[in-house]
Amino acid sequence: MSRILFAWELGANLGHLARDLPVAEELRKHGDDVLFAAKDLRVAEQVLTPAGFNFVQAPTTANAPRSSYAPANYSEMLIGAGFADVLGTLARVKAWAALCDLHRTEVLVINHAPTALLAARALGLPVVLTCIGFELPPAVSPLPSIRPWEGVPTERLQQADSVVLHTFNSVLDSFDQAPIVRVADLFADLPTVLTTFPELDHYGARSGALYVGPVSTLTNAVECPWPAGATRRIFAYLRPSVPGFEHMLAALRDTAATVLSVSPGISADDIKRLSSPRLKILPHPVALNATLQGVDLAVVYGTGTMADALLAGVPLLMVPQVIEQALAARRVEDLGAGTMWRPPRTAESAHAVLNDALSNSSLKHQANLFAKRYQGTAPETAARTIARIISDASLTG
Incomplete structure (x- = not known):
């Protein structure tokens, strides 16, 4: 039996937990202990309680400064989520570390949770990334614009990366861990599954990436037949x-x-x-x-x-x-x-x-x-694939 923590920190919709739920159910079938750390406890109650999974509040920031303009790249999104504040980020990383220690986590499954991912690097904890394309920035520097229809200056992208990289490395130094060179390196060299298709990847198709298609379930979805005679x-x-x-x-x-x-x-x-x-x-x-x-x-x-x-x-x-x-x-x-x-x-x-x-x-x-x-695509197959990768990470970690 492995102790597995699913981490969700950013974003605010049902989709994050809905796509983790089938994977967690596969792991539970094999006797693994699964806990969720969720950003939105109301959503967690709606999705996880009917399925019989326990959850706790994910360590998040409630007072990140609001930007007067829309974020231009992933780093600016992180700045908006509090990653310009070294002390605040360090505190959240320590909270994630304490949560993993209390749970005795053996594998951390990251679902758009960069602070949890930073904590895993600081602790040397095995990680599996399971996300859609938007949640996994490409391995480039600076991170590209997420507003390609606008002429965002490269200097702005570089400055955002510089701020976030400084925060990452300050935290890693506090844990006596080696610095990283690029923001994207936080996500590098980890077992990664993209729960989308190459054609729908927000950053474009990635060479060598594992795409398994959508993995989602909503336990309260009901059948709603179309009325007889509905031609269009x-x-x-x-x-x-x-x-x-x-x-x-x-x-x-x-x-x-x-x-x-x-x-x-x-x-x-x-x-x-x-x-x-x-x-x-x-x-x-x-x-x-x-x-x-x-x-x-x-x-x-x-x-x-x-x-x-x-x-x-x-x-x-x-x-x-x-x-x-x-x-x-x-x-x-x-x-x-x-x-x-x-x-x-x-x-x-x-x-x-x-x-x-x-x-x-x-x-x-x-x-x-x-x-x-993609006629042969099945969410059940994707869920089993991800569960197997998580199990492998627990064995090799």
Whole structure:
């Protein structure tokens, strides 16, 4: 039996824990002791408690300085998460170290948790990285811009890297560990699994990387059959916080198709106000495997749903909310399997982009090609692969 700690520190959605859960279940089948350290305890309660897993609060910072501008690269993201503060970072690393000591952790599984990864390096603890492309910066210096549509000066990227590298090495020095040369070296030479596809990697396909496809499960997803006689179907997954949410729902309501919109967080009053005989709005997840069958278009904001739709051969109209989703949407556009709703997100532009997506047969063709390319992909196989790598790390650590 191995003692394994899953670490989640950055990001704020169900996806992080949902994609770790199948792996943890595989490990539990083999008798391993699994504990989760989660950033958001409410999400942990929603996902982990029904599955019977214990969790604790991940050591995070609550007072990182807010930047007046959007981060330009991964290092600027880390600065926004408190990595310009050496003392604060050292404190969080020590908290992770204490947590690992209390749990007697033998392998740390990193799911977007750079401070935990720094603690593992400081302690010499075996690590397995399991992440989507955005959470694994490429092995270059400086780390590239995450806003490629803007002309970000190289000097700005270098300065951000310099700040973060100084913090990393100050912490490592406190633990009598050798310094690293680049920010990207924190992630280097570790067992790594990318839970996406090369075509959807935010930084582009990486030579020699292990891509296993999505690994995700939501225990509260329910079946939602399409009504009989629905000849044209549109599936939407949009939160009310997505910019242009009501404009897009209005455009969907005006189409001649049958529309199912999953909108977590929507109020009962808004469901009543925005629904129509052809537009059904649900506040909870649905079982995507069944729901996506026979769908003509998926209108989504999240990267996990993008991949699920493409695996079902469904073209995409993408409505990204954050930079990670925008980068993924650009990759799908590069594939020719989807289109993005760009600002300004007005009522008029919602109708226009929706009509264009529905009438573009090329999007469906490219989505079908993607689905055929990865026809054998199965989340269960991916979960077993990751679990095996974690088990190997516990034996060699």
